[in-house]
Amino acid sequence: MEKSFEKSLVELEEIVVKLEGGDLALEESLELFETGISLSRSCRERLTNAERRIEILMKDPDGGFTAEEIDPDSLRD
Secondary structure, eight states, X not given: OOOOHHHHHHHHHHHHHHHHXXXXXXXXXXXXXXXXXXXXXXXXHHHHHHHHHOEEEEEOXXXXXXXXXXXXXXXXX
């Protein structure tokens, strides 16, 4: 079963702290780096997928609501 986004992000943050500590052997650093890259890609993919699913409820002229997809690029400032 795949880890949740939140668990992946926590693990990624822990890896960053360990790598920034600088007290690891080269091989362990490389393994953590590779794991971190994999987690980073997974988190980015999930965020991209979430952006695609974002919808805004817009009030239409009849007083009802319609769902309008947001352009993910418009969210970046």
